[in-house]
Amino acid sequence: MSKRHVTTTIDGESREFLCEDEQTLLDVLRDVLMKTGTKEGCGTGDCGACSVMLDSRLVCSCLMLAAEAEGRVIETVEGMAEGDRLHPLQQHFLEEAALQCGVCTPGFLVAAQALLARNPDPSEREVRFWLAGNLCRCTGYDKIIRAVLAAAAEMRGADA
């Protein structure tokens, strides 16, 4: 059985890879391209740790076959900062101590960025429901919600 050749854009770079038919995008990101910033918590789309953007849509990379990435644009947590300049979400996660172990953090950051792209001024309730697909076991979510609201406020200010 020969492997499939796939051409994509990942975090702004054009990338090519070979994959098996059954490999997920998450498998390829982590084990073929060695981009391990995107995490696997469940492999069944329940925890959100593997969240990435696919053509500006939030998806679980564990639920998508790598072969489906052909010609698509993928953004991961590893592309969020611009060089040394952290994205406001990343900065506020640090300032608000919104991570403890940090393994769910990449998924939360990507999902929160997707929220703010659609809704720059979400209520606490809207943030809570949008992030309900991301599990965190350490923080009780309190500081994560505060960090997202603070980042949203800063980003609105920056736009104005």
Add this chain to the structure above:
Amino acid sequence: MTQKTRDDQTLKWVGTRPIRPDGVEKVTGRARYGADFARPDMLWAKVLRSPHAHARIRSIDVREALALDGVKAIVTGDDLPEIASEQAFVGEEPTDYRMMSQNVLARGKVGYVGHAIAAVAATTSAVAEEALGLIEVDYEILPHVLDAVSAIAPDAPLVHDDLCDRKGEKKAPSNIANEVEMGHGDPEAAFASADFVIDRSFTTQAVHQGYIEPHACLAEAGPDGQVTIWCSSQGQFMIRGYTAKLLGLDLAQVRVVPAEIGGGFGGKTTVYLEPLAVALSQRSGRPVKMVMSREEVFRATGPASASRIRVKIGATRAGNFVAGEAWLDYEAGAFPGSSVAAGSMTIFAPYAFEHARSHGRDILVNKPKSAAYRAPGAPMAAFAVESVVDDLARQLEIDPIDLRLQNAAQEGVQSSFGPRYKRIGFVETLEAAQAHPHYDAPLKANQGRGVAAGMWFNAGLQSSAAVMVNADGSISVISGNPDIGGSRASLAMMAAEEFGIAYEKVGVRIGDTASVGYNDVTGGSRVTLATGKMVVEASRQVIAQLCERAAKVWDVDVERVQWADGKATVPDDDTIKPLGLAEIATGAGRTGGPIQASASGSVRGVGMSFAVHLCDVEVDPETGKVDVIRYTAFQDAGRAIHPSYVEGQIQGGAVQGIGWALNEAYVFDESGRLENPGFLDYRMPVASDLPMIDAVIIEVANPDHPYGVRGVGEAPIVPPIPAVANAVRAATGVRFSDLPLSPPRVLDALDPAS
């Protein structure tokens, strides 16, 4: 030199909220967790697991699997050394190396669905998975037992044929693996003098720690016998010790490199994969990587014990607790070692009883071996005792916080588990809760407020840390404890405080097992407390050396030299220009060489933690769904080094407890197969389930710590279950004695006809 004390008003860093040293790595995806390591020519390995709850293994045939193209090595129980019975230290879940070895790979018999039988290493994980299907296991299925009540029935199937109760005299084999008893006075006689006695029984189900990162490791055994393991765990020294013991290796042959850990909560204080990966690497001559699926995590790791607890408390009409007695049965799983001893110790710990006794039993069932989970054993005990205390307050018509204050443990009180309390902050914590606006806030229809308290010991154990002065005057600290929730920050802050330098000038690294002295696990809420104490001690030794070096440069008596604000000075002679850390460091080669120190010790003087939680719920009478609408958690932290991470521990613990109270439970079918081994059906709290969790830190300094620190991580999971249950009681008038308080159970109680 200046000795900073907890009363020092000049603290610059302690109590502030700087960004954690490992923060940028963790928000950019660069931090490497257990599954993020790879080596050239690496193999992938998978585990074959038992489909039966209880069966004898007649034979295992791996020939066909071994013949599959790409399969490089297979190990079964026969390939691991026989281990003699010897007690291992696994926190509050005592176990035996022989049993640990049998749990890692079954010998002769499987004890639960998911029990590991064989492991296969192959060129890809897909090939390893395919090979599992080619292994033929001939089972003789045995009758199984799935709950503590059936397990202690006279005709129950024996989980272990030859295991006798370890308490005292030789007994016939049974499923009671251990019994504990503790207390003082004569409760039985004392109940007669009580005006009110409440006697109730409670049950809780097994729950999983629920860390988001599955267990993962990479092992490489060299031809010279040297072994390196990269893995995430709560202790690289624990992984080294257990793996070496189970494989018959010398400790010096094994180096464990700690990865970042994606949550543990007690569940990563033992080995599952590491001995298998090493054995497969030894056989294949190649590095071997193993990563559990979430289903494997649920079926074969954790959980916290299911429990049955009976509590009896007698009180006078005036509200004085006269006597307490408790009977606790905890399910150990298929191997001995539940947290029942810790549960028995904590159950009456918050209160001053003249007569108190608890009886605990560790019971074998055909379920996964239980593991430590945050304040092991205490949350279920608190559910029972705090529910009874709530009922007593209601019956006596006394405010529930007043009743607790009236009976609160404090300095000098004889604890129910033995020692007399030193300075503790339970009274202050209760008073803070009572004075908080939350306690008097109005409630609407179908809403109720619950209050509950809890205690945790915290652990000292063995710690080591190294502190080095770099040539540019920056400081490197090496800790031997994985940073599970911000301990790099608290260690750096204490070091910065000692040296009187900027926090940013301190780098903290987590050393591998060859880089720093031995450390017990990151557990028992002990890292900031105990390893922190070693960082302070090593820093003070380094400061003494810095003073000596400055004295040498100045040719003055070292007694005249003082260290303050990052500089050595001679206070009695202002013609001598102070020497800064960088100046002394740069010149170290001329004054005696590199400047560094390490400190090691068995840390004593842990300050016990007390927590009091207020919970408001709203119960939907149509569906039985319970929503937590307001939550405030109060806790004595001793001294909060980094208040944000102390709050984070309190908030996280509270939410784990809320999940345990409302939704989480292992559900087994009759054959002993877990029916909900995934996050969809094992329902942990998500963001939309919760309000903000207000954390209120009380600081009653621990007199035995240089900065007054008590541990903080575990106490916050102790009160939430009864806080929720007491709130539901207030909202509905129904006392729930069985967890979880899921919609069907609540609805059934509200409307028995439904």
